[in-house]
Amino acid sequence: MSRPTVRGQRPGWWQDAVIYQVYPRSFADGDGDGVGDLAGLLDRLPYIASLGVDGIWMTPFQPSPQVDQGYDVSDYCAVDPLFGTMEQFDQVLEAAHALGLRIFLDVVPNHCSSEHPLFQAAVAADSGSPERAMFHFENGVDDDTPPNNWQSVFGGRAWSRVNPGSDTDKEWYLHLFSPEQPDWNWRNPAVGDYFEGVLRFWFDKGVDGLRIDVAHALFKADGLPDTASTDGVVNGLRSNPQVSDQDEVHEVYRRWRRVADSYSPTRVLVGEVNLEPHRAARYTRHDEMHQAFAFAFVKLGWDAAAWAAVGTELEAARKEHGAPLTWALENHDIVRSVTRFGGGERGTLRARAGLLAILGLPGGAYIYQGQELNLPEAEVPLHARADPMWTRAGVSRDGARVPLPWTVAAENTYGFSPAGAADPWLPVPAAWGSRSVQMQLDDPASTLQLVTEALRVRRELIEKEILSPDDATTWHVQDNGLLLCERGDRFLLAVAMGEEPCALPQGSVVLASSPLTDAGLLPADSAVWLLREESRT
């Protein structure tokens, strides 16, 4: 398949690529059932291309009972009719490539759906059978006490009885997420072989890369020992060394890298590795994944000292292991940054500034759909919440997952659905039209225009070799709350994180998230890119 060479075949193109995350069920609804789908995405691909991104990461659209919005996969190599057909996926892939956009898919190797045929076969088989060995089936301490004390990320214990009423089958199965998401047993080589087949299926089709869900969790400590603490449901996966980040998992990614590199052009692996920077960086060693999301800023507020400390730590981790960083401030699991940074007018300004900041840092970046519109977290009424984390742990991620507003007018869910469609799967807040794509295309001061301009300028600076994904960074904080990141020799990022406007260091302004004051100061809650003269000593 021929592709335009926008950034095309440049070796290592992913190292500073910007990828747009599409959450298909909320992107665009083509068939009018109130759920976004492949037809809707196909129709709106030119919009994504017009932003100037390098590609798209699509969260799961494979067959699934949708208990966890597709992260409970019952068939890894097909398309759920909710989203369309394989023919439509092929059309998306071809159209995206024709527009110069790469396509990354999500692969979920830690767990599948309890309706996956291999789990169904395991349930039907006896204890000790090869079918059960594909998953973690164990006897409990007694009928009511599971094999160990692990807690599920989604709340409650991480084990369920396979046959709760049975006197003969006393086994429990492990699920780090909901009971409908049994964990694969990666100590069984058959699981590794199965997933190599999944990778090859999509790579053979021409898919350019894979985002790997909970990539650090695949292997659990041998013997499944108790954890020291059971508190912090969500933290369980990160802070309990028994549950994830086992050395054996790196062999999986070495194998996957060999598979990826056997294709031309090489396919790209990006991991969701939710670990502290030095542990996460180990997943991007030269023969493992190409990228792992740097989420560390997500856990911080609007705090210059904290950003500088984390920026410095990420830089040290990157240097130790070699691969450029991959920045992300939002995704479908995280409260929108407008809201995280305080909401209202200040949150709105800060989210714009935060996005400009990560786009100015060396390495790759991911933009979550709606981030380019600076959408805040939506207030989703209790009765409409669909996230399994809400029912099990009282945490709802729905507010970051509402359908995108395309038009100013409220009809057809702000243009998300065609005329006469069913209600959207999550309600869209009133007045969402003022944040719509249509509104922002007409407003030169909109975040949509800022992002498009930032991506254009970024590409130009990369092409002129002023910016490189390998640039070293040095972070500083001034007393007035101005965060500075010196990147390479000539580029400087400044973010005003204090209460007052800040004087800028020397350099010419390339792009700013808010207009400078009449006195040339950077207003509070704003970011700027500066370029210095080449001859600077």
Ligand code: TEU
């Ligand atoms: O997320 C992994 C994960 O650890 C999250 O569940 C996170 O802890 C949680 O969202 C709290 O912020 C991935 C997917 O991105 C997520 O949508 C899935 O629910 C999860 O895996 C299970 O597949």
